[in-house]
Amino acid sequence: MSRHYAGRVRSGRNEPLPEPSTLRERLTALRNVPPFLLSIWRTSRWLAIASVVLRLLRAVLPVATLYVGKLIIDEVTHLLRAGGVHEGVAAWFGNGMLHHLWMLLALEFTLAVSADLLGRVAAMCDALLTELYSNSTSVRLMEHAASLDLEDFEDADLQDRLDRARRQVAGRSMLLSQLLGQMQDSITIVSFAVGLLVYAPWLIVLLLVALVPSFAGEMHFNAQSYAVNFQWTPERRELDYLRMVGASAQTAKEVKSFGLNRFLIDRYAELSQSIYRANRRVAFRRAGWGGVFTTIGTIGYYAAYAMVAFRTVRGDFSIGDLTFLAASFRRLRNLLESLLTGFSQVAGQAMYLDDLFSFFRIQPEILSPANPRPFPASLREGIAFEDVGFRYPGAERWAVRHLTFTLRAGEVLALVGENGAGKTTLVKLLSRLYDPDEGRILLDGHPLAEYDLAQLRAHIGVIFQDYVRYYFTASDNIAVGRIEARDDDARIADAARRSIADAVIARLPKGYAQMLGKFFKEGIDLSGGEWQKIAIARAYMRDAQLLVLDEPTSALDARSEFEVFQRFKELSSGRSAVIISHRFSTVRMADRIIVMRHGQISEIGSHEQLLAADGHYAELFELQAAGYR
């Protein structure tokens, strides 16, 4: 086990249990139930109606069945008193005396069959509805996540919330059947209560009082489970991460060669054991107290039962009444118990809904204006940075500051500078993945924020240095640059030609239809440079007026790099481009070069001008050139 981590892992044993939220908080979580029901309703009206109606019908069946049972017993007692029936079974149908009993039996049979059928169909409706709801909520989650800012994704709290929301979408399946079950049980309870009120109203009160401790206990432990769950979300996300690192194609190479498996497995075991211990404590206490509280409820039931038995002996009730009352009380007790515990479970689950709904409430800040300015067909003035400064959320240091320069229309601009100088940050600001904290960025004289966000991004083709290797086909891997043109084979082939990915694809057994990566069956992995050529092709898929390539050639061999740039220069005539590179062979091909240092611009000029100025650029260039001599 790593000592690094030892301090961070909480010892489940010594950690005090999380404070459960107050009863009021738990009850206010119920406010999430109406919106939840509304989304169920929107998911499928017909299934929702069917489910409710079936349960309504099902709800009154138990009392009806018990009552018919009582009538049967009374009828049998009556027949016995009248001297009984002495013929064989065959005479049943012919004997007029038995007609009534026969009808009652048939009725109870029909009720029993209906109860079973209704229950099954209702359960089926619930299951279908739940799956539909889970699917549509997952889609909504994805859509909402897609609308959020990059900043939100870099926030660990949001990741935690998203994680809980995701898990809850699957877990929420319980809530619907629980709520509907609650409704059904309530109606059944009312129907029993009406029947029992006639006989012994105060016994119902006795039952209710006996169930209060059980209810309170459930509420308490549900809140505690939620609190444990809430507190351990980061660790559970870490578990997922460890599982992924320990067993994925991307990481296997490094994990094996560094011999990291033992470390990962130990870390996983240690973390999961801590989570287990926290859960176990709640489970133990829940089981212990639950047992005590249920016994109190049972005592209430038997007290009521004894009373009814006593009054039957006294002659107040018939035998039929006794069976009806005893069974009704038993059912009522079970129903009340499940209603009360169910209620506290619903309240508990409503707390999880909080995560889902609060995730949906997060709003992106980088938005399109209400009346966006039309995007120019071609850039005239270019893009001007005016004293732009930006600090990452939560960071104290400015990532970039006082950036003032103009990227002229049709110009190829290179950004150079040491690691962490702020080059990528500049590109993120340019494509409005972030908005500046200071200064402004003008596109043809107007702030970026005045243009439609989707249009802006459509006109700027950015390939980041940590571009994604999609486990899609080669063709789709290029098409992601403009996914609307996914079926436009000619366009895809053209983009591949420009980035010299065509030669890579020609060597693949299935050409453009080849699945890439080792994630799916028949996938083929590419070399780093080959992947990069594919990624560069994405930029050419767009009708971008501005191409931004962040270290586009870092993995390319010298010949490929030269070729990529030759084509780039030929084909990008009239378009602007920003190229970030640490390779001076690439940089020197740019029209102008911006040298960045500690988040600021230290020099601007052409390769020759900057060499002549003998400043930071000249120094960096010399360093690299010396390496080749």
Ligand SMILES: Nc1ncnc2c1ncn2[C@@H]1O[C@H](COP(=O)(O)OP(=O)(O)OP(=O)(O)O)[C@@H](O)[C@H]1O
């Ligand atoms: N998402 C982020 N959150 C917080 N700080 C960040 C984030 N991304 C970058 N930074 C910080 O901002 C500064 C500028 O980073 P940036 O990625 O722009 O550098 P760069 O010049 O592109 O570096 P490199 O040559 O290594 O790619 C760095 O100090 C970095 O640590």
